[in-house]
Amino acid sequence: MAKQKNNNRSKIPSGYHSDDTGKRITWIEDKTGFNYKDSPVNEPEELKGIIENHIGYMKIPMAIAGPLQLDGHYAKGEFYVPICTLEGTLAISMTRGMYASSVSGGIRVRHVKQELSRAPVFIFDNLDDSIEFMSWVDEHYDDIKKVAESTTQYGKLLRIDQYPVQNYVILDMVLNTGNAAGQNMVTLAAKVACDYIKEQTGCEFILESGFNSDKKASARNMIMGRGHTVLAETTLTHSVMKRILGIHSKDVEKFQQLGPTITTMAGTSGCHLHIANALTAIYLATGQDTACVAENSIGHFQTEPVDHGMKCRLTLPSLTVGTVGGGTRLLPQQQNLELLGCQNGEYSSRKLAEIIGASALALEISLMSAIASDTFAMAHIKYGRR
């Protein structure tokens, strides 16, 4: 009974009345000590660098999901995650997944690398020139690195991978971009580096070859990653599966068996259910460039029956998120970063990436359960649109 009470207190207050919203704000403060402010707003003058021709603000409904218990390298403890969505069921579904994993001991999550690439391409008249060029680049790597890094205080050039194809040589310039998502940082670094190379060699280039696949999911990014790479795992207990998720191992196994074959056949970017939903919801709430979700919706979701329950795992090779720059500095977005404790700190963008990875795993778990228990359609009828 003590446990029951405890459980109730750990659940976000529900309801659609105005004072329910108030109760949730209070509840967050109760849980985190964080005083959530209603709708701070920026002055138009502050939108330079964010948007041109602005005419106002779009109001996207925002909710809270949690608690999310994390054992990460950068993100540790309990989190309440702000999300924006128009899809009924998403907030309660993510909350259910978070709750199920928290009761089972939480989610272990590891940031494994941070590599943002920009890939200019040099163009040649004949093969001899392109092969000579490749040697030149290898030999002058240190000089190129110095030039590239001259444009940024935090970005570090990690390497340049060369790909010869037809009469082109792609230079895949890979940077650690610190706490910035970093797309503009790598563009600028690549630009000055290529200008330098052109000056020294006389070779012509185009700054964007498409190889880095900015804002597009790709095989390259599934294999090599782009931005942050995050791995997450949790082990659901049998009791949690039955009580909270309404599933049995057997149903899940059936689903796990067919999923990879059919998604391979369909040709999706990895076998997962809907990581775009978690990413979009958190990106919107935390000032990320939401168009990057198209690029970042690559992942591998998998379940494995174990003695005491079921392991669930998610690999996200490409999360191009940051905690400085761009929309992160706007007032309401900044407030959400603060709620997550990601507004500053040496590795705040990695911490954010770990929170996103774990939240996405939680949402995958919940939808997987809905499908395996055949309650998916009914949940959408109850909570969803149309």
Place this chain on the structure above:
Amino acid sequence: MAKQKNNNRSKIPSGYHSDDTGKRITWIEDKTGFNYKDSPVNEPEELKGIIENHIGYMKIPMAIAGPLQLDGHYAKGEFYVPICTLEGTLAISMTRGMYASSVSGGIRVRHVKQELSRAPVFIFDNLDDSIEFMSWVDEHYDDIKKVAESTTQYGKLLRIDQYPVQNYVILDMVLNTGNAAGQNMVTLAAKVACDYIKEQTGCEFILESGFNSDKKASARNMIMGRGHTVLAETTLTHSVMKRILGIHSKDVEKFQQLGPTITTMAGTSGCHLHIANALTAIYLATGQDTACVAENSIGHFQTEPVDHGMKCRLTLPSLTVGTVGGGTRLLPQQQNLELLGCQNGEYSSRKLAEIIGASALALEISLMSAIASDTFAMAHIKYGRR
């Protein structure tokens, strides 16, 4: 000089001061007769079916892009397109592409089909059962159709494609969903159809096989389309290319030559630059489910030199957008649909799809020009973040 004046009047007033915003609102009214209201807001009670656990609204900066001159099957005339973004340069870049195409005679755009699928999967013990099942489904198509359509007023089952693989048979149920984006509509229709089939045949199913690749880009959707399929084309004149876009045919050709090879190598969903940007910006402004951008970011962008300039084309096989249901009914989103004349009408969702397709083409043209003229990095330094 008269022309200069004319041009100025056709350009959106710029500037970051508060009264610049006011000028733009007035300018829209001037151009369209539409009185744009500042930030209408819904009551929490109205968010049922949209979001749970809401704690407020996120304010996403909104801008206007245009004018966009369209010769569509459903969308005809001049449009001013509301967009939401945090990426500096996006609004002026889209506006530049729209302006360039409008001055060149506008964009021709055609909605070619509307097919939303949901693909449940039936599971069998042996091959004989699955082959027998496939015949049963073919023979009982009319009954299944009747059951499926019983759940929806507007949705029409167009066909069921059967895919046998291993011990599974995928039923790809394809519906015309009218003005709704339709994901929930097809889920429900598929659910009752499968319940019926199970009742009649005793065969077990899982409602979501992953084959329809909801919220995920896929080969299936690139080939067959999902939602609306839209094709757009425009012919830029040499004068427009030089004066507005700062490019020469020769530079563009060089870029066109290498693009498809390198994106094929990277493995992106088609050869394009960043259609996710246009889609995200308009989806946010018009109440679409933005997570669908991950699924819809499939496209083919191409340029072809012609005598009088350059043809630019874009094919978007999958736009899962709607004008009724979900977030479209919220006040600020609804207002933007009204601005586009998509708030009602028999084919308003097709009209919206045509506007989105043409806007995406305009944005592709502008970024392609920035890359081909090597002004891409500098534009982001001037207007962008970091």
Place this chain on the structure above:
Amino acid sequence: MAKQKNNNRSKIPSGYHSDDTGKRITWIEDKTGFNYKDSPVNEPEELKGIIENHIGYMKIPMAIAGPLQLDGHYAKGEFYVPICTLEGTLAISMTRGMYASSVSGGIRVRHVKQELSRAPVFIFDNLDDSIEFMSWVDEHYDDIKKVAESTTQYGKLLRIDQYPVQNYVILDMVLNTGNAAGQNMVTLAAKVACDYIKEQTGCEFILESGFNSDKKASARNMIMGRGHTVLAETTLTHSVMKRILGIHSKDVEKFQQLGPTITTMAGTSGCHLHIANALTAIYLATGQDTACVAENSIGHFQTEPVDHGMKCRLTLPSLTVGTVGGGTRLLPQQQNLELLGCQNGEYSSRKLAEIIGASALALEISLMSAIASDTFAMAHIKYGRR
């Protein structure tokens, strides 16, 4: 003991001495009543339509694998499969897989469809023309069908799927090609059909768009199939797994868990081990166009633990094989078709496709076992090159 004896008699005699080869020829006759002739050879005059500039014959080592116990729709009973290879271990590995499945009750295999496509493309100046064209094709389907089929006695046009993309309309013409592999049949049918369409509409075309992906694996062919589509399954008993394959369920499950994720990451055409090996070996032996293996190496191989052992399944969506035309009429190739009972009969090409599908499953099972039991490297050291 009686069983042991029986087993020995059912095993192909081994050894590398000249008279071992003789023993195997005798053994085949003993088993099948088929008198295998040594190296029949065609006269140069008979090579018209097969090769130009010929200078002789390459001798590719040929072996026999089996017995293969089949329960197919077209292929029933025991088969001894001729294979050609230069890869040490392949013949004994395939034989081991066949033997393991035969002892377990054989392989169930089903030919599910036969659809060979050729996809010409029509080119348009603007979108209106292409949309009008699509209607025209739909309306004149019967006429087009008549013209296409006028070029072939056995080929039947099943449908024309239209794909509009950019300023193109792809016509995917799908034919049943009878017992011929059919590539030339569909080329000719498409050619006269397109000439007719051009004559009637004035629209220009290119006969090969690349969409049918002749001689290339593709997403289109994985999804829709090309040529014959075949599904195969067998259930290995625990005893067979332990005694013949040296594996335990647990090892196989571990392998099955990681396979689909990692092949998805690598981006192969389906999750399988090496179906190219089985296809190449049988194609060479039976007069197929071996270059088609590149196109046909698409497949889904999967294991599933069941109470009494392990189910193994293989789906091959694209087998472009035939029993008439091309190299099938040469003497040694024809002899091998006879050994398989595929030299004639209304559905001999479907029978051959079933035999190939089952043989490929057998070879997958054997290599999977070698990997799961960690004997893979050692087997190649013992039997393989270098």
Place this chain on the structure above:
Amino acid sequence: MAKQKNNNRSKIPSGYHSDDTGKRITWIEDKTGFNYKDSPVNEPEELKGIIENHIGYMKIPMAIAGPLQLDGHYAKGEFYVPICTLEGTLAISMTRGMYASSVSGGIRVRHVKQELSRAPVFIFDNLDDSIEFMSWVDEHYDDIKKVAESTTQYGKLLRIDQYPVQNYVILDMVLNTGNAAGQNMVTLAAKVACDYIKEQTGCEFILESGFNSDKKASARNMIMGRGHTVLAETTLTHSVMKRILGIHSKDVEKFQQLGPTITTMAGTSGCHLHIANALTAIYLATGQDTACVAENSIGHFQTEPVDHGMKCRLTLPSLTVGTVGGGTRLLPQQQNLELLGCQNGEYSSRKLAEIIGASALALEISLMSAIASDTFAMAHIKYGRR
């Protein structure tokens, strides 16, 4: 007239009579000084390591294509290429492409790298273990390299790329395999390296993860290459295009415009026409493992109009060929390697790879011409089967 005579002498004698074959043998001797022997044959005893259960030899028709004028890094001068095929038109088509490029000045071809990978996978219980493991491997690289190279005289470990995904860490071990195709070499090196790692760390592995995609085309291999990577280019003159290939720049451009879009849509491994044909034909003739064609049929073929004609380019990222080991030591296969001057020499496998790359380009050029000039169907009717 002198030129005409010269041309005739440079053309392979045609005809299907027995003495035409003799004339061609004489002609080769005349051209190359090489005395081509009729059908040497190995004794069964010599087939150890090549095939088990052998019952004889399959006779595959063999032809000669050429002359092929090469400016390679390893292959220089004029070559006559032995090919095996059952597809009518292939030999004359390849000869036509070789002739057209030779008259235009030959083909420039460059071997750019040689990297064969085998990718075992280690399996972990939790993320902390896998991350610790990755550090261990980095720190002990030199030891692992020593162990791996202890198994081979010629193979050199170039690097180990680590890919963490779910609870797995893939070790992509990349070797230079000298003149061997090297699949068994890398298997053995990986096996002892993994045994060593397991011994030292206690971590479990599976030797084949599927990531290296042996015998399967893949995104990984398109991006990173596997085996030899070769680039080839030639510039056809207007006169050659018209006279020998029957094409005009305009037709080719039309085809070049649509090719990449449509093959991207189909999802083939690169945009090319049929490199599997050239690869299969030469692999069969030179003792390569023909099943590798499925893996190696990745490529980018492209044309570009230039002032004096048309540039044609082909990139082949993955050619797993060798000149020692396996079937290369059999008598008729060895004879063909000798004809190409690839039977020995420090870099004979690279030389062979360059010859194959250039031959594939020649065949692409010829088929492209047949399609662009709409003579494709008729050529197959004249020379082809059925």
